[in-house]
Amino acid sequence: MTAEPFRVAVLGGGITGLSAAFYLLRFAERQGRPIRVTLLESSDRLGGRIDTLRRDGYVIERGPDSFLARKTAMIELVRDLGLEKELAYISPLARTTYIVHRGRLHPMPEGLMMGVPTDLGALARTGVISPVGKLRAACDLFLPRRGKDGDVAVGEFLRRRLGREVAERIAEPLLAGIHAGDPDRLSLRATLPQFAELERKYGSLIRGMAAVRGRSNPANLPPEARGRTFLSFRRGLYSVVEALERRLLRDGCAIRFGAAAVSLEKNAPDGAPYRIVAENGVEVAADAVIVAVPAPAAARLLEPHVDVEALRRVEYVSVANVALGYDARRFGHKLDGSGFLVPRGEGRVITASTWTSTKWPHTAPAGKRLLRCYVGRAGDEAAVHLPDDSLEYAVKRDLRDLMDLSARPELVVISRHRDAMPQYAVGHLERIAELRRQLENRLPGVLVTGASVEGVGLPDCAAQGRKSAAALLGLPADAR
Numbered sequence: 001m002t003a004e005p006f007r008v009a010v011l012g013g014g015i016t017g018l019s020a021a022f023y024l025l026r027f028a029e030r031q032g033r034p035i036r037v038t039l040l041e042s043s044d045r046l047g048g049r050i051d052t053l054r055r056d057g058y059v060i061e062r063g064p065d066s067f068l069a070r071k072t073a074m075i076e077l078v079r080d081l082g083l084e085k086e087l088a089y090i091s092p093l094a095r096t097t098y099i100v101h102r103g104r105l106h107p108m109p110e111g112l113m114m115g116v117p118t119d120l121g122a123l124a125r126t127g128v129i130s131p132v133g134k135l136r137a138a139c140d141l142f143l144p145r146r147g148k149d150g151d152v153a154v155g156e157f158l159r160r161r162l163g164r165e166v167a168e169r170i171a172e173p174l175l176a177g178i179h180a181g182d183p184d185r186l187s188l189r190a191t192l193p194q195f196a197e198l199e200r201k202y203g204s205l206i207r208g209m210a211a212v213r214g215r216s217n218p219a220n221l222p223p224e225a226r227g228r229t230f231l232s233f234r235r236g237l238y239s240v241v242e243a244l245e246r247r248l249l250r251d252g253c254a255i256r257f258g259a260a261a262v263s264l265e266k267n268a269p270d271g272a273p274y275r276i277v278a279e280n281g282v283e284v285a286a287d288a289v290i291v292a293v294p295a296p297a298a299a300r301l302l303e304p305h306v307d308v309e310a311l312r313r314v315e316y317v318s319v320a321n322v323a324l325g326y327d328a329r330r331f332g333h334k335l336d337g338s339g340f341l342v343p344r345g346e347g348r349v350i351t352a353s354t355w356t357s358t359k360w361p362h363t364a365p366a367g368k369r370l371l372r373c374y375v376g377r378a379g380d381e382a383a384v385h386l387p388d389d390s391l392e393y394a395v396k397r398d399l400r401d402l403m404d405l406s407a408r409p410e411l412v413v414i415s416r417h418r419d420a421m422p423q424y425a426v427g428h429l430e431r432i433a434e435l436r437r438q439l440e441n442r443l444p445g446v447l448v449t450g451a452s453v454e455g456v457g458l459p460d461c462a463a464q465g466r467k468s469a470a471a472l473l474g475l476p477a478d479a480r
Helices: 015-031 073-081 120-125 131-141 154-162 164-179 193-202 205-215 238-250 295-302 388-403 428-442 458-472
Strands: 006-011 035-040 052-055 058-061 087-089 097-101 104-107 230-233 254-256 261-266 274-278 283-286 288-291 315-327 339-341 350-354 368-375 411-423 446-448
Touching (some): 006 015, 015 458, 073 238, 131 205, 154 193, 164 339, 274 288, 288 458, 388 411
Parallel strands (some): 006 288, 097 339, 288 446
Antiparallel strands (some): 052 058, 274 283, 315 411, 339 350
């Protein structure tokens, strides 16, 4: 007799859900186990926030523009999809990143690692931090370790270790670029767990980061990641979504668009453990379910069965980005770096700007320049909701003030992402762990995962998808 297929419903077609579906099919094939995977996506496209616009020779990312190389789950996914030759690398011309201080662009101090100075000489030379602030940062070398192991806010931790100036003028804008968050509300354990570990092990962030930097062994990284910080694709990040969609369809995954799940019921009429009902009327019987949708949607599905406080506590920040394309002959700026960051205290609409055509040469045709400006962070989202012409004017005003850039763009693309960036408040990981304990007891085979749960970066999401697939098939978390 032929074994009945293992039926899995994957809810959400972002990178987590796509990775989960891909690895479910891949792992089950290796096990020789029949499987039927159905992916339900609420919109009419896959990829979630990944959205590449290819227009007039430009490659414009409307969502994230790259992924972190040292977190290798995305590189492993790229290899599994055969996309290695499509990878794009940052230009060596984009080595310098600037930071705004008192309305002017200053080069970031050399030796910074995730906002932590590892070269005190370079820190001493920067004009971004005052002499008193520099001395206060150096005190990290002598301050005692934190006396308790519980979670704290990132801002509190950084001010205690490095002082207010480094925390607010350097670390905060870097964090805003990743989480769009308020450091005084973000969980240290959920967003920067390595910082707590460095303090515990070395007694100092500066000493710990310097040690990590000094002993880093490129041989431990895949060749694609060695000497790299970020990676992308020559035709944009959507390349990986397109490849995943092709592979899923080839391998028999049923993809249903416009199918936002509205209920998860136990004991389906046909005897299946679960039944998913979507708003378009689609019904899916499943032996297991991977819930990879934003926290509010996940909470609505799971609330009849478990306490969903962990999901209700996840807040979201709205953001936007404005891409501007220029004719190089009329541009008037050398773009000698990767872009700039704007601390909250500067009072600007722009939170950061990537000089995209310098950082990623594949993104603009010959003779053109491309910038991308980011807008919105926790507590400062008003500009995201401005009319298009007002938002464009505000961004161009900031570029004129900060870069002396008065050229008129030939192309403007505005992308808004409302309630897009999940915020992990203090205690987030403990609440998620409790939620997962309840799911294991009350809804066995139902897993909750994704950016709202355990990491917002593309490698984090890809890793979560693979881990979920492995768990349902009884494989170790690091299964390849």
